[in-house]
Amino acid sequence: MAKRAKAPAKRSQAAPKLPKVSPGELVTLLDFVRYATSRFNEAKLTFAHGTTDPVAEAAFLLGETLHLHPDQFENFATARVTASEARAILDVISRRISSRQPAAYLVNKIYMRGLPFYVDRRVIVPRSFIGELFDSHFGGPAGEGPSLIEDASAMENVLELCTGSGCLAILAAHAFPNAHIDAVDISKDALAVAARNVADFGLEDRVQLHRGDLYAPVANKRYDLIIANPPYVDAEGMAGLPPECRAEPKLAFDGGTDGLDVVRRILEQANRHLTAEGGLLCEIGRCRSALEAAYPCTEFLWLDTEDSEGEVFWIAASDLANLHARGD
Structure with a gap:
């Protein structure tokens, strides 16, 4: 999902013409x-x-x-x-x-964590912070540093919800080489793009794409890690999206009145799909205050990256169980 951008000032309908450039004026x-x-x-x-x-x-x-x-x-x-x-x-x-x-x-390209991914107008342009967290909070590629899961190298099953272009599922396959990745999206068009990227990286045997609504396609399967970068733009943000964002699929942005429509559903069902030692890693942009107001008795662990602060949270399976027990 995108970091919300302010709408630009209104401008003329006619696109500006580039100044004429004579040969030799621009060289390098x-x-x-x-x-x-x-x-x-x-x-x-x-x-x-x-x-x-x-x-x-x-x-x-x-x-x-x-x-x-x-x-x-x-x-x-x-x-x-x-x-x-x-x-x-x-x-x-x-x-x-x-x-x-x-x-x-x-x-038709974007880079994440140095890797190239194919994109077109069928998918939101990926710019998630979660890829960085695979390295910084799951032991990194060399198994060093703090880890949210005791032995990330032993993870067997990972689920990504709202996969879009499939980039996070592919990054997860690189970060967790022993894991099988299930990636779900409701959009047929998005999954076509994801399938191209999975094939480009030769990961068809490890990344399986599913079409459906959140957890529906994976039934009762349990995972060591659930990743989600769902639609989270609230009504006010949707009304103020700049033209660049309005060129992307609306489905990938619209999170309802407070931005949490899909996030709530992910939280409410996550514990049924996690192993005892697993957890949910979810990006919600600038919805932190709305989430904390919606779940006042729950302590989310907010994870910062080089370019973000308080936009991604982690919650362990045990805390999700307590969330339901308290009735938040």
């Missing part, structure tokens, strides 16, 4: 990054889809247009751009401004 990749940044600022674009500012957005679009991995961009920042490359770069800059689509849709 950095020249084009500066030019794109100026145009993005001028157009008052919103950045909430893997990049958080116009410079990072420009670098991402240029890199993908020139088939450069983000890690390679710095090595070629001062390299000259060919005439055909310049035309392609100016075209993608123009389309980003005129369409107000997320950059990821224009290049």
